[in-house]
Amino acid sequence: MSRSVENISVEKCKGCGKLFMSPVYVCSACGSEEFEPEVIEGEGKIYTHTTIRIAPEAFMDQVPYHLAIVELPHNLRLTARIDLKEGEKMEIGRPVSCIRKDDVGYWFELR
Numbered sequence: 001m002s003r004s005v006e007n008i009s010v011e012k013c014k015g016c017g018k019l020f021m022s023p024v025y026v027c028s029a030c031g032s033e034e035f036e037p038e039v040i041e042g043e044g045k046i047y048t049h050t051t052i053r054i055a056p057e058a059f060m061d062q063v064p065y066h067l068a069i070v071e072l073p074h075n076l077r078l079t080a081r082i083d084l085k086e087g088e089k090m091e092i093g094r095p096v097s098c099i100r101k102d103d104v105g106y107w108f109e110l111r
């Protein structure tokens, strides 16, 4: 079964083309303050991960939930929710794909 992979919105420096996760105000490479929207494919791998069992009040009804820092192309990293299926386990280096974005942020699943 093939699923569609969601794109991730990023910011592209108009000075040098370097990509950043938003929001960004000054380019760390060239000092430019001008950016334009860009998207990258939501495919990456788990850089580090954790499972939240005690959450801020707004998220208490969702525990336990899974968070990972996902390493994306272009040296970008993103904190995202991981939608784990029964029996699945997060591991560093595990490939993940972005499946959706909602008001808590981007969601990935194991590939």
Ligand SMILES: [Zn+2]
Pocket (backbone or CB within 6 Å): 013, 014, 015, 016, 017, 018, 027, 028, 029, 030, 031, 032
């Ligand atoms: Zn730049």
